[in-house]
Amino acid sequence: MATPLPEALEARYLHDYKLMFEFAQSHKGEALPPAYALCTTPFEHLTKIKIDNLKVEAHHRGRYILLRTLTPTALVAAVGAVVEDEVGNVLMLQLHNQESGVVDGAGLSVGQVLVVVEPYLHVPIDGHGAIRVDHPSDLRVLADWDITVPVQWRRQVVESELHAMQWKAKGNEAFNALDSRFAIDCYTQALSSSPSADEALTIKLNRALAFLRSHQFDAALRDLEAIPQPSEKALFRKAQALYHLQRFAESCEVHRVLAKAFPGNTLAQSEFARAKARLAEQQTGVFPFKEMQREVTRRSPLLLDHATYVGPVAVRPTPSAGMGLFTTRPVKAGDLLICEKAFACTYMGVDDFPKSTQIELLRLMAQKLLKNSSLIPGIIALHHVGYEGDDVREVDNTPVVDSFLLERIRALNAFGGSHPSRREMLLETWGSDGRVPAKTPDVIFAALWPLVSRINHSCHSNAVHTHIGDMMIVRAARDLPADMEVTAMYRSVHRDVDCLDPDINSTPALNFGHWGFRCTCILCNDHEASPAGNLSRRRELGLQLGFVLGTLADRVPNPTKLEERLINKIASTYVRPAAEVPRLALEKGYPLLARLWARQNNPRRAIECAVKGFEALGYVVEGALPPYPSGGGGGGRRLRVKKWGVVTEGLVGCWMTLAHSYRKVAPALAPQAQEFAKVTYRIVVGEDETFAETFAWRADLPVGFLSPER
Numbered sequence: 001m002a003t004p005l006p007e008a009l010e011a012r013y014l015h016d017y018k019l020m021f022e023f024a025q026s027h028k029g030e031a032l033p034p035a036y037a038l039c040t041t042p043f044e045h046l047t048k049i050k051i052d053n054l055k056v057e058a059h060h061r062g063r064y065i066l067l068r069t070l071t072p073t074a075l076v077a078a079v080g081a082v083v084e085d086e087v088g089n090v091l092m093l094q095l096h097n098q099e100s101g102v103v104d105g106a107g108l109s110v111g112q113v114l115v116v117v118e119p120y121l122h123v124p125i126d127g128h129g130a131i132r133v134d135h136p137s138d139l140r141v142l143a144d145w146d147i148t149v150p151v152q153w154r155r156q157v158v159e160s161e162l163h164a165m166q167w168k169a170k171g172n173e174a175f176n177a178l179d180s181r182f183a184i185d186c187y188t189q190a191l192s193s194s195p196s197a198d199e200a201l202t203i204k205l206n207r208a209l210a211f212l213r214s215h216q217f218d219a220a221l222r223d224l225e226a227i228p229q230p231s232e233k234a235l236f237r238k239a240q241a242l243y244h245l246q247r248f249a250e251s252c253e254v255h256r257v258l259a260k261a262f263p264g265n266t267l268a269q270s271e272f273a274r275a276k277a278r279l280a281e282q283q284t285g286v287f288p289f290k291e292m293q294r295e296v297t298r299r300s301p302l303l304l305d306h307a308t309y310v311g312p313v314a315v316r317p318t319p320s321a322g323m324g325l326f327t328t329r330p331v332k333a334g335d336l337l338i339c340e341k342a343f344a345c346t347y348m349g350v351d352d353f354p355k356s357t358q359i360e361l362l363r364l365m366a367q368k369l370l371k372n373s374s375l376i377p378g379i380i381a382l383h384h385v386g387y388e389g390d391d392v393r394e395v396d397n398t399p400v401v402d403s404f405l406l407e408r409i410r411a412l413n414a415f416g417g418s419h420p421s422r423r424e425m426l427l428e429t430w431g432s433d434g435r436v437p438a439k440t441p442d443v444i445f446a447a448l449w450p451l452v453s454r455i456n457h458s459c460h461s462n463a464v465h466t467h468i469g470d471m472m473i474v475r476a477a478r479d480l481p482a483d484m485e486v487t488a489m490y491r492s493v494h495r496d497v498d499c500l501d502p503d504i505n506s507t508p509a510l511n512f513g514h515w516g517f518r519c520t521c522i523l524c525n526d527h528e529a530s531p532a533g534n535l536s537r538r539r540e541l542g543l544q545l546g547f548v549l550g551t552l553a554d555r556v557p558n559p560t561k562l563e564e565r566l567i568n569k570i571a572s573t574y575v576r577p578a579a580e581v582p583r584l585a586l587e588k589g590y591p592l593l594a595r596l597w598a599r600q601n602n603p604r605r606a607i608e609c610a611v612k613g614f615e616a617l618g619y620v621v622e623g624a625l626p627p628y629p630s631g632g633g634g635g636g637r638r639l640r641v642k643k644w645g646v647v648t649e650g651l652v653g654c655w656m657t658l659a660h661s662y663r664k665v666a667p668a669l670a671p672q673a674q675e676f677a678k679v680t681y682r683i684v685v686g687e688d689e690t691f692a693e694t695f696a697w698r699a700d701l702p703v704g705f706l707s708p709e710r
């Protein structure tokens, strides 16, 4: 018989429950404990231990502890619950990286029986002690009928002789009550209660649906593939499982069979269309970018339903930076190299506890892998120098994954950020004058894009990654030959004023410590070779220029000699030519001056400044400066970027200013300049489908849209 929780202890539980929240507060933001191995010993070889025998900060290898929750689980920093052992000793349980069923909503209910294998009693310096479970597979949530559950802890009477179909009915009931975990347990019990062949098929079909709902797509497929002559439902569910595993070609194959056999299934038709759309994206790299941009201003969380496209790139070893990404054929500036759906992605409000996105991302990664072990090899192969972990994939016939290994992978490979890339670009071009979509929420995201994570860093990168929701887009930032290593910028150290301060004991190149490398790009090398006096002067003048330009931008433009003098002084702090070492300190100066001259109706000065702006960032632009052919036809004059420099958000507006000014003095060059604005926009925003609508706004301004026909 089930025993109720002892009433006499109620007051104490309440006290402990309160304690739990205090405990959670004291663990908030606590770093991970030292890495420890997950339990790889089969359960049958473990022996039981009680709370009283646990030693502080010890991992009790070869042991397990049987616990019952006295409170519901609650999520504060980690998931916590008060638990007791069989003799009524009480302790906190602190769970990490567990599935949503444990984390969300009601979590684990009161009276749930659990096993923690090889328990670890962790006592942080200033906090309360707890059995801490970092590896999700070290926690086993027991079904009521599990033989390990003591009789007095059983919550319901389970007749030992239920028939398969009675278990199935129980499973259906749980499924309808949205308890997928319990439903799966019941169906599994049904399958081991000697069902007839036909009954087994129905049970598997039902269990597959419960697996689908709890995102266990591998397990759903296993059940469905065991059905010899798949029914309409079986085919539909199989197509769904394959879709969610991003196996779109196979999903379409199954849909084709389904459509032929059951042409009247309209839901299947629309799902088939969805799978075909994903397959087309995967194969062609053509995405509905405009719609995606619209979606991310409307939706939260910003998770999009799209495929991953791998363009002309491949992962290969590099001479000194581990693996890297290389082009497989020549590409042009702006070409799409990758458009990747995140493996896992989490968003939080900017005011949330800053570490929580990282903690949640780790949990999502762990859960996705545990639920779909076919994905484990691809993720654990990612860069993780510094922690090896055990290479055990399965214990007691259940997939396992080392949380500390995943944490290392997260730390070295995941990206985080705030604004969507388009918003960054809009802010850069228009400032905060209302052009930024008002509804775009301020969020912090953290996500893992496994293929993009193979790209190594360079401060002068030849590719740019941008994102729309959880889709990461990588485009070439200059023309690249075949077999060239693709690089991207992890962190913009050369724009960070603090990094440029020679008095502070940091140089840009050293700012990659967390990733374990020292950057040797041309910018970092030049920075280290530059006299300290030049660097401090550059920083000081840069701050002055920022201030002057900031005030100018807000009022009626009136460029003066002051800005030009400051810009020239900054230029003189660089020793090597800009075509070799781009001058990032001048990133904003010339483009803004160009814009101001254009507003002053002085196109020639505007063109001069815009071109200087490109040159300062390492560009070699041909055909841009006078003399221009007379007669307005342009005489076949071509504007040509002979060499691309650093691609920045601000340069889109600079190209538009150039186009605006050409309209007055060399009209044939205007559309050409605008085309370069579009390529630059494509690189820094990820797509150019929203280019026209962005620049149609305030067409009268020097950075407004020009050609009415576009």
Ligand SMILES: C[S@@+](CC[C@H](N)C(=O)[O-])C[C@H]1O[C@@H](n2cnc3c(N)ncnc32)[C@H](O)[C@@H]1O
Binding pocket: 320, 321, 322, 323, 324, 382, 383, 412, 413, 453, 454, 455, 456, 457, 458, 514, 515, 516, 517, 518, 519, 520
């Ligand atoms: C996101 S991973 C990049 C892919 C990684 N090279 C791999 O083997 O999968 C980041 C790691 O790559 C290496 N790395 C990235 N950029 C580098 C650079 N410029 N120089 C040396 N190592 C670099 C560092 O070990 C860094 O921790």
